[in-house]
Amino acid sequence: MIENFLMIYQALPYLLKGSLITIGLVGGALFLGFIIGIPMAVGQVYGSRFIANLIYFYVWFFRGLPVLVLLFLFYFGLFSLLRLNLPAFTAAILVLGLRSAAYQSQIFRGSIQSLGEGQMLAARSLGMSKIQAIWNIILPQALRISIPGWSNEYSIILKDSAVTYAIGVMEILTRGNFIATRTYKPMPVFLTCALIFLILTYGGVKILDLLEKKVRIPGYTFGRKEI
């Protein structure tokens, strides 16, 4: 028992470095997914039929394949075909980010569509362009409504990041596996990995909960329902 703790104690800095990589990976992927997902959602709701179809196809593709298949397709397939020679970490951010964009776009699309048509009408009646109305009126409201769904996306992508083990990204699980094979003590090592994942999930979700409360519109029924 004691030597288990000692072993974990010694391995911890190495594992924690892995969690920094995981955080970077998840942060990068979520950010990429966000900046692609927003215009995708807007394009799907307000764009031409052609653009909407294009986005539909994108979402169909990235939501339709297992994340591991996507990783292999891009890392060993497309990226090497293009001779990009990307480090595994960068490739993982790209793949997870492009995939997250598909999911995030649908979170934002749902929020945009839940807003009444009147918001757009009123904005246009003041003389705002469509872009101005989307930027100043639609998105600030839609993003607020999207936080709970986005928090979900965070916790999912955090856990999905573990599959980048398969292309050798030095994240938590990859490092855990190294130690486990070296020490022949898989149980305590993977329990520690699990604990780190639980803490990261909890922490991120908590932060998003706080954000949700902070940007809540007074008087608006975003919070708990009385009935």
Place this chain on the structure above:
Amino acid sequence: MQSDKDIVLEVEDIHKKYREEKILKGVSFKVKKGETKVIIGPSGTGKSTLLRCINQLTIPDKGRVWLEGEEVTHTKKSINQFRQKIGMVFQDFNLFDHLTALGNIEIGLVKVKRMDKDKARQKAMEELKQVGLENQAYLYPAQLSGGQKQRVSIARALAMDPKVMLFDEPTSALDPELIGEVLEAIKNLAIQGMTMVLVTHEIGFARSVANEIIFIENGKILESGSPYKLFNNPEYERTRRFLKKITELYGESIEKR
């Protein structure tokens, strides 16, 4: 038509259909500076569509609109240039839910008129005072009553210094006891000489503020004229019956509320 300098808004032969259903079948009218036109008619006769055709929120299939002699339809200018000058008040208020009362008024000034923030704030505050809501400036729409929301939306439209104001059933979504304060605000505008087109069922109110009442049925103007003429001496029996019915429903006059 540009010859008459007094004419602020001119609407000519507006047609609109949705799928196969013809909503508007050629509506024309002119509004002079300072005039209040009230459009009445049974529901589903295209009154709201007509208002939206004026600022092109709905694009008419046929017909033209002029604002102060400049054509709004088929224009090379951006439609946004015209919409700034055409204030619109909606039945459901359509206040921006994420902004305070003050913010709702400011945003058009800052984003559309490119006014600097301090000036916009000052002007927004003045507009709120005009509708008696300076104490509610920092409340959000969800914290306001229906009547207060509608007054904010009037202030929001007025802040843009419009040439004409369009009201689309501004009191239809309000509780009866809140209608008075909104009508009061609109009446004040009429007194100050604002040019207005108003769709409403508040017939008593229409009678007291309208220079002309336009009766629309089945997408066409059946009859128009002064309130006196329409109430006392209408050309059509249909007009008399509609006015009688709506008077029974919505009461005689605003003063009795």
